[in-house]
Amino acid sequence: MTDFNKDYKVPFVPSNMPFDENQQQWLGGFLAGLHSRLLLKEESSAQVAAPKAVRPLTIIYGSQTGNAEGVAYDCAELAKGHGLAPQVLDMDDVELPTLAASERLLLITSTYGEGEMPDNAQLLWDAIESDQAPSFANTYYSVLALGDTSYDEFCLAGILWDKRLEALGGKRIAERVDCDGDFEAAAESWMAEAVSTISQKGSDGGVSSAATSQKKVKSQYNRKNPLQVELIDKRVLSSPDSSKEICHFELSLGGSGETYKAGDALNIIPANQPAYAAELLQLMGCTGEELEPRDGESVTLKQLLTEELEIRTPSKEFLAELSLRAGNAELAQLLADEDHAPLNDFLYGKDIVDLLKASPLAEFSAAELLALLKPIAARAYSISSSIKKHDKEVHLTVSSIRYEQEGREHMGVCSTYLADLVEAGDKVKCYFVPNKSFAVPENDELPIIMVGPGTGIAPFRAFLEEREVRAATGSNWLFFGDRNSKDDFIYRDELEVMQASGLLTRLDLAFSRDQPEKIYVQDRMLEQGAEFFAWLERGAYFYICGDAYRMAKDVDKALRTIVAEHGSMDTAAAEAYVNDLKKTKRYVRDVY
Ligand SMILES: Cc1cc2nc3c(=O)[nH]c(=O)nc-3n(C[C@H](O)[C@H](O)[C@H](O)COP(=O)(O)OP(=O)(O)OC[C@H]3O[C@@H](n4cnc5c(N)ncnc54)[C@H](O)[C@@H]3O)c2cc1C
Ligand SMILES: NC(=O)c1ccc[n+]([C@@H]2O[C@H](COP(=O)([O-])OP(=O)(O)OC[C@H]3O[C@@H](n4cnc5c(N)ncnc54)[C@H](OP(=O)(O)O)[C@@H]3O)[C@@H](O)[C@H]2O)c1
Numbered sequence: 001m002t003d004f005n006k007d008y009k010v011p012f013v014p015s016n017m018p019f020d021e022n023q024q025q026w027l028g029g030f031l032a033g034l035h036s037r038l039l040l041k042e043e044s045s046a047q048v049a050a051p052k053a054v055r056p057l058t059i060i061y062g063s064q065t066g067n068a069e070g071v072a073y074d075c076a077e078l079a080k081g082h083g084l085a086p087q088v089l090d091m092d093d094v095e096l097p098t099l100a101a102s103e104r105l106l107l108i109t110s111t112y113g114e115g116e117m118p119d120n121a122q123l124l125w126d127a128i129e130s131d132q133a134p135s136f137a138n139t140y141y142s143v144l145a146l147g148d149t150s151y152d153e154f155c156l157a158g159i160l161w162d163k164r165l166e167a168l169g170g171k172r173i174a175e176r177v178d179c180d181g182d183f184e185a186a187a188e189s190w191m192a193e194a195v196s197t198i199s200q201k202g203s204d205g206g207v208s209s210a211a212t213s214q215k216k217v218k219s220q221y222n223r224k225n226p227l228q229v230e231l232i233d234k235r236v237l238s239s240p241d242s243s244k245e246i247c248h249f250e251l252s253l254g255g256s257g258e259t260y261k262a263g264d265a266l267n268i269i270p271a272n273q274p275a276y277a278a279e280l281l282q283l284m285g286c287t288g289e290e291l292e293p294r295d296g297e298s299v300t301l302k303q304l305l306t307e308e309l310e311i312r313t314p315s316k317e318f319l320a321e322l323s324l325r326a327g328n329a330e331l332a333q334l335l336a337d338e339d340h341a342p343l344n345d346f347l348y349g350k351d352i353v354d355l356l357k358a359s360p361l362a363e364f365s366a367a368e369l370l371a372l373l374k375p376i377a378a379r380a381y382s383i384s385s386s387i388k389k390h391d392k393e394v395h396l397t398v399s400s401i402r403y404e405q406e407g408r409e410h411m412g413v414c415s416t417y418l419a420d421l422v423e424a425g426d427k428v429k430c431y432f433v434p435n436k437s438f439a440v441p442e443n444d445e446l447p448i449i450m451v452g453p454g455t456g457i458a459p460f461r462a463f464l465e466e467r468e469v470r471a472a473t474g475s476n477w478l479f480f481g482d483r484n485s486k487d488d489f490i491y492r493d494e495l496e497v498m499q500a501s502g503l504l505t506r507l508d509l510a511f512s513r514d515q516p517e518k519i520y521v522q523d524r525m526l527e528q529g530a531e532f533f534a535w536l537e538r539g540a541y542f543y544i545c546g547d548a549y550r551m552a553k554d555v556d557k558a559l560r561t562i563v564a565e566h567g568s569m570d571t572a573a574a575e576a577y578v579n580d581l582k583k584t585k586r587y588v589r590d591v592y
């Protein structure tokens with residue numbers, strides 16, 4: 001019903017005033033005009049906003065660093081143009097029965113760890129994988145999988161979701177697309193097909209929750225259009241006697257206007273060591289001055305190998321071709337093996353030059369070899385500063401990869417590009433990678449527990465700086481460690497100042513090689529189990545950063561042991577407790 005007073009203002013006429021004839025005529029005309037204006041208004045509003053049939057579309061994402069999340073929001077924008085009312089949901093915010101009731105479902109997920117679900121997808125996956133999972137017989141769906149072919153289990157999380165939805169009766173409306181590192185083009189073509197097809201499926205009507213579908217604001221900088229930042233300072237944090245080298249880098253964002261939050265990562269696009277490029281050129285029988293076409297221009301082969309191509313880590317295509325050309329039965333067997341562990345063991349520490357040298361029978365022309373090299377990959381680094389403390393700066397904490405193998409010196413591409421090739425004043429190509437859940441609590445009064453051995457300390461330096469600037473009153477507990485206290489206690493001075501000021505409430509250290517038996521951060525956690533559990537009960541957030549393959553798994557086990565023991569819970573109850581921490585984003589990880 002139209003509210004007259006709201007939509008049209010009637011001229012004020014005192015109620016006690018009698019109307020003369022003229023006035024009555026005027027009033028009659030006014031009311032007639034008003035009536036026709038109202039009719040017009042109702043007609044036009046019927047054209048513009050008559051209650052249309054709402055066709056809901058559920059878009060869910062599993063995402064660790066925001067790529068899948070970004071695609072989900074792009075997908076929602078596209079869906080609106082197809083008469084759909086999209087709702088974008090983090091998988092952690094989805095209940096399985098509600099999902100099964102969705103008639104139209106698009107699922108976008110990356111893969112993490114070694115073929116694992118991203119953290120925010122794990123609980124929903126556990127639910128759908130169980131025997132009690134509901135039927136999806138009324139659901140039309142399609143899956144987009146983000147991944148990277150350099151990992152063994154390419155896009156496994158997306159593959160598993162696709163198969164499981166089908167097994168539960170879901171009707172696939174567009175084939176799954178598995179995307180490699182440069183996912184944008186493949187994601188767009190999947191989106192175009194999936195959205196258009198799904199818009200034709202299912203019934204009209206339903207409840208729209210489109211209000212939650214807000215497009216993420218994306219930075220203009222990415223792999224293809226990187227930001228150029230200036231290195232303003234670098235220093236070695238570990239001692240010269242250390243068995244490893246960890247460096248601190250400070251980069252200036254200048255007037256770019258780019259920003260980040262503590263917990264995000266920075267992707268660096270490196271250049272290769274010239275010595276590596278020279279070795280490869282020699283094996284190719286080239287001088288490096290040969291010209292190669294690139295984007296309509298010519299560049300020298302040397303420039304291509306130094307700046308644009310991944311010349312250290314072998315691609316799967318390179319390995320397959322090498323085994324074929326060299327007639328290498330051992331490599332062929334390893335490549336064919338479903339268990340990837342033996343291949344990984346064989347490849348560990350070997351680069352392309354090692355493999356070519358070990359296979360003298362494999363002959364490649366320069367052009368054939370070039371076709372098997374991938375574009376140089378960006379490497380992620382957890383940001384170790386808070387922009388609130390260091391205006392327009394971003395800091396990194398990087399462990400340099402250097403080792404000798406079979407008489408050749410090996411250097412990690414990006415870690416040694418930063419350590420050896422970039423000097424203060426030089427520009428570095430990079431772009432930010434947001435990590436939404438990996439952040440200090442919004443409520444400054446809540447305590448936090450951080451576990452970050454080795455370079456895992458990086459984001460926690462940022463967290464502590466952030467909490468300092470915000471004058472957060474919540475307690476801060478850090479578990480840190482590395483090989484030796486004398487040589488590897490990085491940021492020691494800063495941490496001691498933070499302890500003295502009361503910012504760092506507790507610092508528990510585990511130097512693994514200071515004594516005959518190994519002592520790790522999880523041993524310190526277990527020693528302090530009662531206190532640790534008390535912090536969790538007080539609402540503490542729990543964070544892990546660093547090595548994914550050994551440390552993060554063992555720390556997770558220690559957490560469950562503590563919860564069971566000090567919370568007097570059986571295994572199932574402890575698991576439910578930990579799951580709840582995950583679901584409420586009070587247990588988050590940044591592991592690699
Ligand atoms: C989200 C995220 C955050 C990260 N944050 C950080 C961080 O804060 N600090 C940090 O230092 N790193 C961090 N990393 C790791 C970083 O991205 C790079 O993987 C790392 O610096 C190595 O890259 P590189 O180019 O130097 O080495 P590459 O050229 O890529 O070579 C790596 C390869 O070298 C081989 N190798 C390495 N060590 C040895 C050895 N001792 N013996 C034999 N072979 C070996 C292995 O085959 C390994 O795969 C992070 C990764 C991710 C995904
Ligand atoms: N694939 C590998 O074999 C390998 C080896 C080293 C590093 N890395 C990678 O190198 C990167 C940077 O490493 P980093 O410099 O940050 O440090 P790091 O090599 O992860 O070591 C930091 C500390 O963690 C200890 N540690 C080893 N295993 C552990 C476990 N299961 N639980 C808890 N702590 C454990 C180490 O002890 P000890 O070294 O004394 O055991 C050391 O004291 C990471 O990406 C890491 O995954 C890989």
Ligand SMILES: Cc1cc2nc3c(=O)[nH]c(=O)nc-3n(C[C@H](O)[C@H](O)[C@H](O)COP(=O)(O)O)c2cc1C
Nearest residue numbers: 063064065066067068110111115147148151154155
């Ligand atoms: C530590 C780490 C582990 C990864 N593991 C895999 C993997 O096992 N399989 C795969 O296909 N991709 C893997 N990837 C690649 C990611 O899936 C890919 O970068 C994806 O675009 C990330 O999307 P997200 O930002 O939405 O999480 C991994 C990436 C990282 C950083």
